[in-house]
Amino acid sequence: MSQSRVQQLRAEILAHDHRYYVEDAPTVSDAEYDRLFRELVELETAHPDWVTPESPTQRVGGAPVSALGEVRHSVPMLSLGNAFSAEEVQAFDKRVADGLHASGALAGGAEAAYLCELKLDGLAISLRYEDGRLVQAATRGNGQVGEDVTANVRTIKAIPLTLRGDVAGVVEVRGEVLMFRQDFERLNQEQGEREQKIFVNPRNAAAGSLRQLDPRITAARTLRFFAYGWGQVDHMPAAQTHSGMLDWIASLGVPVNAHRRVAHGADGLLAFYTEIGEARRGLGYDIDGVVYKVDSLSAQRQLGFVSRAPRWALAHKFAAEEATTELLDIEVQVGRTGAITPVARLKPVFVGGVTVTNATLHNEDEIRRKDVRIGDTVVVRRAGDVIPEVVAPVAELRPAHAALFVMPTQCPVCGSAIERLEGEAIARCTGGLVCAAQRKQALAHAVGRRALDIDGMGDKLVDQLVERGRLTSLADVYTLQADELAGLDRMGPKSAQNLVEAIDKARRPSLGRLLFALGIRHVGETTARDMARHFGSLEGVLAADEDAMMGVPSVGPVVAKAAVHFLAEPHNRDVLDRLLGECGVEPVPEEAPAAAGAVLAGKTFVLTGTLPTLTRDEAAQRIVAAGGKVSGSVSRKTSYVVAGEEAGSKLTKAQELGVSVLDEAGLIELLGDSD
């Protein structure tokens, strides 16, 4: 036995790996493969000096680490615009074709060529090869900075440790790590036998496996990889097209999914979508749609980017997954304002990646409109892929005993009458703050982040204090002492002390926040701030009659009446007097809106998605500080949409309306001019 046998074994194993993972056409049995592998292990054990890092035996995984390091991507990893309908795809094709016709890159009347591929439901990673050797692997993270998962990725057999052929310099391959359904089911079975965590779906299992601190765990799980793009490439091949680049990546021995082809025009794209939709179930792994990319690389460069999303690519997602389940019961919840919301209790059902057990039914009319009855089998989906929604009952499966929902006449929490005013969709508990549910939520609202912002005072704590009769009104919050808090559930002396300090800080809220905290019907954050600015002081607000109130921008007769009525209520006056008196609360006047000359004056922004460094609140604050406005929905009047990761329908809407889109860097640039 010699070193040459070792090399021969390695070559054979690598060839088998390639046929199995890349070509999807194995030529040996698993047993035969195992025999070769064991022989190699034996030889290497006998001759440790023959072992190289690229040997297939070195995929077992090194020692665990305490945390994953960070990696900055040399070329940012992109996100994609989304489409859910044929119309949106047609609009995308038109934008691309118009853009390319205008520059003469596409002959008049000719259709644009696109590479179509699967949108795999896994985790995006970037593999960095230097002189053909895998040196680093990183998750996508926020697109700029990801996590270093090199040690784990080295254990994935589908990913070559060395590229085929002579590749000099840096080649970064980007693609998706995923778990095939079969491997997922086997893993869960094993996890169950070992009484370990069961994964809800292959995506979570892949993510959990890849982000392990102990690479040996990753090594024990079967992950797959398919490349769909590239980052830094020092020596670009001659390819002029995206499809050509993918062929080149495949020729390096990296798996590229076979379900890809070049199509022309919107019709070609939609045909691919339909075809994949039909093949979806048989794929053996999860996809959440397909992706279209303008094939010509020079055309891609011309089209460029909006925000972080390329104008030359589009993810066409499958409609939200639907499932059917049984509607066990319809219960009602009481909201902060007394709104009675019927909620469907469902037999747990797995849909769109999570198990759904509850879904809102909004109100009585909605239930009637959908004609859902208790005992029905219903169709459930996750609206906008997040919030579960009951779509409709399955008429054929309605049991004889199916019962209509009857709105209770008394509040389930306090027993007060429930009434529904003429012309309103919502029924309400009339108990007001007598109702424990309303009192709890009113208090939780008042201490919440957007109102008095008392850190450490969450729903759970408010619940406990209300139940013990320690909190009846907002004024009571300011009388809480550290020693009485310390005894409560999940409250040590340290947390209690922190909370008391947080309460003390809340003695000087801005007037707008204080007004918002009161929970006056129709008076939200914006209206409260407008009121604070208009009157300048709490005394001014309290002295206003309905006419004076209507002078506040965005306040009309309905809001004015609600506010004046609320502030005249003896009970509410009482609480305010206590706050200002014994509690020592001193509202500070709202800052004046930025001067008319401020850079962003007159500009309206809409924020969507997750920004790389700022939270959405921080971004909003900075926009307001520069004189801009932040709104919740996109319209023709919107000046800019600031889009981050996973931007959803608002980005789509912005593109439809032709509203300018910024990324965080673009926003900061705009803001920068103001300093």
Next chain:
DNA sequence: GATCCTCGAGTTCC
């Protein structure tokens, strides 16, 4: 009076 634009309120799951 109709239409568009915002704001407020409620909600699910991990």
Next chain:
DNA sequence: CTCGAGGATC
């Protein structure tokens, strides 16, 4: 995120 509804605008 979505719906309902109040307010502004034409």
